[in-house]
Amino acid sequence: MLYQERENYILQQLQLQSTVKVSELSRQLHISVDTVRRDLKTMEQSGHIRCVRGGACLPESRVLFSDFTGREIIHSDLKREAARKALSYIKEKDVVALNSGTTNTIVAQEMVAAGLRCTVVTNNCAALNVLMQSPTIRVIAVGGMLDPQERSTYGSLCEQSFGQFYPDLVLLSINALNYKDGFTDFRMNEVGVIQLLAAQGRQVVAVMDSSKLGQCSKRKVLALEQVDFVVMDDHVPPEIREKYQKKGIRIL
16 A cells, blocks of 8 residues: 555544554554554654654644634635535524534624524624624524623523523534544533533534544534534545444534
């Protein structure tokens, strides 16, 4: 097997799980441990991966841990592509719940641009500023403690308010996904909101850009089976979609 083929295989594995181990790659690729280590070092020098003790992971991107303003401009084209695809699941007069996050802010922009007629319930202050521009979308703002960094509300009051609704559709902006750890996020204040909405919604959809695939953030928020499917941009290879499908999660 040529180096390029080995590199492609390793990157594919990292889109499925957050880390790969040298010993496992050696067995899977039928090559020596030393060859695996050389391959990983070469890939790290190219910026594709980050070597860790005994293996490698995807490089930590600012998209995972930077503040709201920083994440707003990272992969915005991919987020918009995913957001536009998500609109097709919104029916007229639906009650749609949005949690906080830059992707759902872009979803709100696309909803307004499309002239949708529905009701949106959200704790996402940035999305609220956008949605208020629409004459056809009824907006319900969920209160609570204010997180100025994430431009959202959170806490017991926020969750109690969300708990009064059983949305037709929940669109979740989540930080990372791999099929070993499920859905993970670094926004500790948002964990309770995400879990409540996943339990309350009639249909639960994660809207994520493909850079978040194979990543693992700070805390597990949902198992794969708690989300009906994931809407992403079209930069996910068919073989990766198929492998996630076998693990019980559809990526559309």
